[in-house]
Amino acid sequence: MWLNIILNLGILATFKYYDFFVTEFAQLFHISTDGLLLKVILPVGISFYTFQALSYSIDVYRGKIEPTKDIVAFFAFISFFPQLVAGPIERATNLLPQFLKKREFNYDTAVDGMRQILWGLFKKIVVADNCAVYVDQVFSNYTNQTGSTLLLGVVFFAFQLYCDFSGYSEIAIGTAKLFGIKLMRNFNNPYFATSFADYWKRNHISLTTWFMDYVYYPLIGSSDKLWYWNLCMIVTFLLSGMWHGAGWTFLLWGLYQGIFIVISMNLSKSRKRFEKKHHLKDNRLYEFFTMFVTFLIVCIGLILFRAESIGMAWEYFQGMMQSDTLLASYRFFKRPSLWPTNLFIVIMLVVEWLQRGKEHGLEFLSKVKPLFVRYVIVVLIIEFILIFKASAPSQFIYFQF
Secondary structure, three states: OHHHHHHHHHHHHHHHOHHHHHHHHHHHOOOOOOOOOOOOOOOOOHHHHHHHHHHHHHHHHHOOOOOOOOHHHHHHHHHOHHHOOOOOOOOHHHHHHHHHOOOOOOHHHHHHHHHHHHHHHHHHHHHHHHHHHHHHHHHHOHHHOOHHHHHHHHHHHHHHHHHHHHHHHHHHHHHHHHOOOOOOOOOOOHHHOOOHHHHHHHOOHHHHHHHHHHHHHHHHOOOOOHHHHHHHHHHHHHHHHHHHOOOHHHHHHHHHHHHHHHHHHHOHHHHHHHHHHOOOOOOHHHHHHHHHHHHHHHHHHHHHHHOOOHHHHHHHHHHHOOHHHHHHHHHHHHOHHHHHHHHHHHHHHHHHHHOOOOOOOOHHHHHOOOHHHHHHHHHHHHHHHHHHOOOOOOOOHHHHO
16 A cells, blocks of 8 residues: 555656755755756646545555455546546446446436536536636736736635536536546535635535545544644645645645644534524524635635745735725625626626525426426526637646646
């Protein structure tokens, strides 16, 4: 098991982190990097299928799954094409057995998969790509922007990132359904989270649960010390930040996530007592307020995720704190050029709020009658995608990881 872990992580580290650490070391000691850098192209999806392969060997070692003797099924599990390049990061306990049994085409499952693909295309092409146009303009010229513009830029980036990645996951999961394969859910409306800990239970679920099962819980072991649990959580999210990319911004972003999730978890009992005392459990206004605060904390952290350097992130944050930032909501509605994108975001949020207990946003279509009305809705969504697609489509953000 350890040989396999070292081999897989060694390959990942060579391709993804070698040049970064060599460059940083050379800068620290004023050494030339001539002839030292590999300058290789990062293999597509390496972060995802490496973790998938690791989970298999660890689960076999732990006795959670029997080692398969079917090499075709094993490689199908490692390289199943819908989720190969950007997840979800599947477990052998869920995905591998599905390749070992006979599958028959199921019309209802396939139709639901097509609906999920359509919803993923809407989120990616209509919401994410239109947000990207504005986000790129703001971040590429952030030093000359007002505070409200910078705030809107990071808010739009939050929706771009979510709709881009969750859109891909919807397409991957929907495509797998066409083959009779059920992939795990990767997003559960994270922007409806009411705490930071709740946010990470809903966001990039496959990666979060992977780090919890294979890093956090093994680290804490049998310890019952709260301070050690907190430290292990921060270390876990530091590693998660490094998984996202070779750069100090991702490392600091991981630290930011770890600190806030520790704060959220440690305050959870006090918060529950406060909510019980003031009868806030079913208060919708309080729920929306906690969603807003959580979303704001997430957005601030995303500055690090999007910035090219820590210096740029700090300058962006400082610029966002200008006095005119308070006028953001007013200027948000004042700009006609942003109205279409604002509308797309609102449509996406309303659909996902109404379908928040469902697997995807268009699941309700299965109950729409008569059949003619259902077809009209589908055709309208397709037309909406074709008409309002961004002028400059962008590649999926997580392809770089």
